[in-house]
């Protein structure tokens with residue numbers, strides 16, 4: 001196998017991060033995952049948020065989760081493979097979270113190599129088995145998000161096209177730079193992803209322009225618009241690409257998936 005081909009077969013690990021809450025991180029993880037799967041990729045979604053919205057949004061009943069990513073992070077004997085569950089969506093698996101992940105984060109705080117806990121568990125068995133591994137981060141810049149940034153080779157930053165949304169992004173980009181310099185030189189910012197876009201408002205259009213002015217980071221060409229269907233899909237436990245495949249929202253996530261695939265070529 002040539003090195004290009006071998007590289008193509010290695011899993012691409014993408015963190016979806018923004019310490020601001022409710023900007024569309026989990027929505028991106030679920031629906032980008034669904035869109036990548038609809039294009040024929042095997043996808044693993046890792047839930048690194050104690051809110052467990054990703055796990056629930058992919059149709060997993062939290063009462064049935066005996067072992068979660070919390071156990072993986074604090075117990076050296078528990079592998080990611082051992083907690084992976086299939087979802088209702090073909091080609092999408094999930095490494096679930098539960099509320100106990102908060103306690104695990106506190107426990108992890110005193111561990112040696114605490115920033116590497118996730119990376120140490122993401123072995124070749126997983127990066128070869130999955131074409132893409134997406135990590136949904138919590139709305140904080142704590143140890144869990146740091147673990148995601150250390151384990152990933154790409155990061156997507158969803159940004160709401162609304163007032164004040166940019167304030168936190170500069171801080172996040174600064175942390176990413178530190179991670180790149182000190183812990184993970186392989187980390188690439190794949191792009192800022194405009195979310196909750198409403199083209200009827202001048203504010204949203206201005207926001208898109210100012211996003212593009214923010215340093216030298218690429219902004220995805222795909223914009224995720226406000227959509228009632230996007231809010232509904234997780235209650236059915238499936239991505240929008242399954243819930244309403246012909247919708248504009250589903251098409252947007254397929255466009256995003258194509259951009260992400262292109263970025264890894």
Ligand SMILES: Nc1ncnc2c1ncn2[C@@H]1O[C@H](COP(=O)(O)OP(=O)(O)OP(=O)(O)O)[C@@H](O)[C@H]1O
Nearest residue numbers: 021022023024025026027139196225226227230231
């Ligand atoms: N484009 C959209 N149009 C309409 N509703 C959306 C859109 N994107 C996300 N939502 C809804 O907004 C809420 C917040 O989105 P989401 O959970 O993806 O954000 P988050 O950044 O993961 O939040 P948190 O920081 O709490 O983890 C959810 O109820 C979601 O269904």
Ligand SMILES: [Mg+2]
Nearest residue numbers: 025026049053
């Ligand atoms: Mg979330």
